[in-house]
Amino acid sequence: MGQKNKITxxxxxxxxxxxxxxxLRTASTYIFGAICPEAGKAAGLVLPYCNTAAMSLHLAExxxxxxxxxxxxxxxxxxxxxxxxxxxxxxxxxxVPLPPKCPELNPVENIWQFIRDNWLSNRVFxxxxxxxxxxxxxxxxxxxxxxxxxxxxxxDWAHRF
Numbered sequence: 123m124g125q126k127n128k129i130t131x132x133x134x135x136x137x138x139x140x141x142x143x144x145x146l147r148t149a150s151t152y153i154f155g156a157i158c159p160e161a162g163k164a165a166g167l168v169l170p171y172c173n174t175a176a177m178s179l180h181l182a183e184x185x186x187x188x189x190x191x192x193x194x195x196x197x198x199x200x201x202x203x204x205x206x207x208x209x210x211x212x213x214x215x216x217x218v219p220l221p222p223k224c225p226e227l228n229p230v231e232n233i234w235q236f237i238r239d240n241w242l243s244n245r246v247f248x249x250x251x252x253x254x255x256x257x258x259x260x261x262x263x264x265x266x267x268x269x270x271x272x273x274x275x276x277x278d279w280a281h282r283f
Contacts, residue, residue: 149250153237153257154180156196159229159275162268163187168257177203178210185212197228229275236274237264 134140154176155166165187169176181196188194194215198204200222211217225231241260247253264270 149247149253151250151253151257152176153234153261154183155230155233155261156180156184156194157230157233157271157275158194159272159277162270162272164233164261164265164271166261166265168254168261172203174203174206174208177206181210181212181215185214188214197230199225199228229277232274233264233271236270237261 152169152172153166154169154172155164157164165180165184167176167180167183169179184194184196192214195218196215197218197220200219203209204217205219220227237260241263242256245256247256
C-alpha cells in the first residue's frame, strides 16, 4: 500500500465525473495478513519491507494467534519470500503454495480488495507515517468485524469435502 494508490469506483450523480485524488510519490508499506474465515479471526503486521525476514515475523504472529493444540494451514502464492529456504516456519503452521496465477483460490486476496475499496483507496497520504497509520487503522477495523472476514473470506467449495 502506498502513495501511488489505486483509484476505485465511486458513487456519483448520473452524468457527472467524480474527482479522485492521485499521488505520484512512491513511499509505501506492506500489510502482511492472514485470516481464518471459519472463525472470523485475523493476524497481521504492517511492515516497511516485503522479504523473507518480514514473512518470518508474520508467521510468528500467526503462530501466536493459533489456538493451543490447533494447527494452521496457510494458503499462499509462490512469491520468493513465501517459499524461501531461509523462512522460519513455526511447528503449528503448514504452508500450502497455490498454483501460479490463481489468486481466486486464496481468500485473503478478496480481503486485500475489500480493504482497498473501503478504507485505503481514493486518498492522498501526507507522508510515510500517514500510510502506516491508515494501514493499521484499516487492518484493525477489519479485525473488529469478524462477520466481514467470514463473508469475504469463506469459499463454498472448500466446505464440500
